[in-house]
Amino acid sequence: DIQMTQSPSTLSASVGDRVTITCRASQSIGSWLAWYQQKPGQAPKLLIYKASSLESGVPSRFSGSGSGTEFTLTINSLQPDDFATFYCQQYNTYWTFGQGTKVEIK
Amino acid sequence: QVQLVQSGAEVKKPGASVKVSCKASGYTFSGYYIHWVRQAPGQGLEWMGRMNPNTGGTNHTQRFQARVTMTRDTSITTAYMELSRLRSDDTALYYCAREFSFRGNQPFDYWGQGTLVTVSS
Numbered sequence: 001d002i003q004m005t006q007s008p009s010t011l012s013a014s015v016g017d018r019v020t021i022t023c024r025a026s027q028s029i030g031s032w033l034a035w036y037q038q039k040p041g042q043a044p045k046l047l048i049y050k051a052s053s054l055e056s057g058v059p060s061r062f063s064g065s066g067s068g069t070e071f072t073l074t075i076n077s078l079q080p081d082d083f084a085t086f087y088c089q090q091y092n093t094y095w096t097f098g099q100g101t102k103v104e105i106k
Numbered sequence: 107q108v109q110l111v112q113s114g115a116e117v118k119k120p121g122a123s124v125k126v127s128c129k130a131s132g133y134t135f136s137g138y139y140i141h142w143v144r145q146a147p148g149q150g151l152e153w154m155g156r157m158n159p160n161t162g163g164t165n166h167t168q169r170f171q172a173r174v175t176m177t178r179d180t181s182i183t184t185a186y187m188e189l190s191r192l193r194s195d196d197t198a199l200y201y202c203a204r205e206f207s208f209r210g211n212q213p214f215d216y217w218g219q220g221t222l223v224t225v226s227s
Contacts, residue, residue, distance in 0.1 A: 036213075038151075043201055043217035043218065044151065044217060045217075046213055046215050049206065049213045055215070087150065091211040091213055093211075094165065094167065094211075095141070095156075096153060097153065099150045
């Protein structure tokens, strides 16, 4: 099974900050990586697919990069609505999620 | 608009089974895989398996291989996930989700609202 490891587990940031979350795969997954945002009491929402493609309707302050085993999600100019938990997901071989990164208010 | 609407919360005793439904609307049901993902309280997301609504074919993660059954009723565009031999650590929010497209493996673009299953004696 492919394991996905996110870092950090928790991140404290302020509105306007640039935030970066890292996701590492236990083996190469090409660009078959997605990012989701989950707010309390809600289902996850797809933000990024194929490592760097922005899902329709997602603000352009969200961006993704990487390939192979190392990936990043960047949020430029963090907004109040962005405080949430973020998950990466590989879909190269079946589907596996990272353990999540909670972005909280500093 | 695409919607996945799940059945309501369930409380079950250890050893029992639970069947969760996921009613799809707003798109061609047979054209997209349906996945099941669970989330234990305060924990992360765990993929359980997927079903091809067109053929009924399924894939499951090894962890649930012997206990999970995924079915569908195309006449009412509804997918089902049944989990048997429930244990207390099966207490979780269970989501259905639609796979982005039928072209190879894809992420999930629409999700149900989740169904809380509580296993308690």
